[in-house]
Amino acid sequence: MKNSYCEFVPAIASKECVKAFLDASLELKSKHLEFAHSLADWWEENLPALEDLPTKQNVYDLYHAFSTTIADRISKLGILDEFKSRGAFASYWNALFTDLRSVSASGWNADLIPDEEILQSQFPEVLKEMNDNEARRDELEALFKEVNELEEGAWSEEDYEVYPKAELAEVKAQIKSLGGELKEIERANKNKRQQVKALKHAGESFLSIENEIAALTPKAAALSDLIAEQEKRIARHAER
Incomplete structure (x- = not known):
């Protein structure tokens, strides 16, 4: 090893291990704890001044004092x-500035609570369903892509699990065609039932x-089942 180089201690196998080694060190943990305390x-010393903001309405004075x-x-x-400490605090303060001005003008009220937090506390099931749907x-958009x-x-x-556009268009066209056939049969049966009613009224044979109605009815049922089957195949696309 060259004289101008340093060698890692045995606990550090490579330079990628340096961060983990430092994060686990007692010195760093102690400094983090000291910072938190x-x-x-x-916070305890300055909380009363913050709580008094609606009374004194001194947002800018608070910023300078806190900074x-x-x-x-x-x-x-x-x-x-x-x-650097002032800069870090300034970034934090700027993120809260709009809310602090609202507090100064209107006091500490429920309008400051984010809508999502209200939903989570009052309607957790609704929020979970919304998140699951999203x-x-x-997931479906990724599959379609x-x-x-x-x-x-x-x-x-x-x-x-899903269809590409060309295949989807083909299935939809088939469903549309089958639907047209089904409507024609239903229309024909409706007309024939009216004919039967008229013939009965006239005392003529019907x-x-x-028999024609009886022959068309199972065809209509078969078409209806086939349409339902095709719609089920592409049902995931209707979830988008």
């Missing part, structure tokens, strides 16, 4: 200097027409 103490005291406290820990939508990017002839109904 210092921040908690600062000074928290930067002074953190910089003494040797983690961040005063300027997850299912994202996958099958639509397949090479021609690579898709099969057994291997994929047996042949009833």
Whole structure:
């Protein structure tokens, strides 16, 4: 080894292990704990001033006071200097600035609670269903994208949960065609039943027409079953 190089201790097998080694060190954990305690103490000391914001309406004064005291406290820990501490606090404050102005004007009220937190506390089942539906939508969109990017002839109904656009269009066209046939039969049967009614009223024979109705009825049922079967095949696409 060259004199200008350093060798890792045995606990570090490679440079990728350095971060994990440091994160596990007692010194770093101790510094994190010291930081957390210092921040908690600062919070306890300054909480009354924050709670008094609706009364004093002093958002900007609070910012300057908090920025000074928290930067002074953190910089003494040797983690961040005063300027970096102020910068970190400024970013945090800016994220809350709109809410703090609302508190200053209207007080601490329920409008400050995010809608999602209200839903989670009051309607957890509804929120879970919404999240599940969104997850299912994202899953289906990923599946649709996958099958639509397949090479021609690579898709099969057994291997994929959803249909590519061309196959889907073909099934939908078939359903439409079958639906047209079914409507024609239903219309014909309706007319024939009216004929039977008229013939009965006139006292004439209607047996042949009833036979025609009897012959068409199972055809209509078969078409209806076939349409339902095809619609079931592509039902996932209706979930989008």
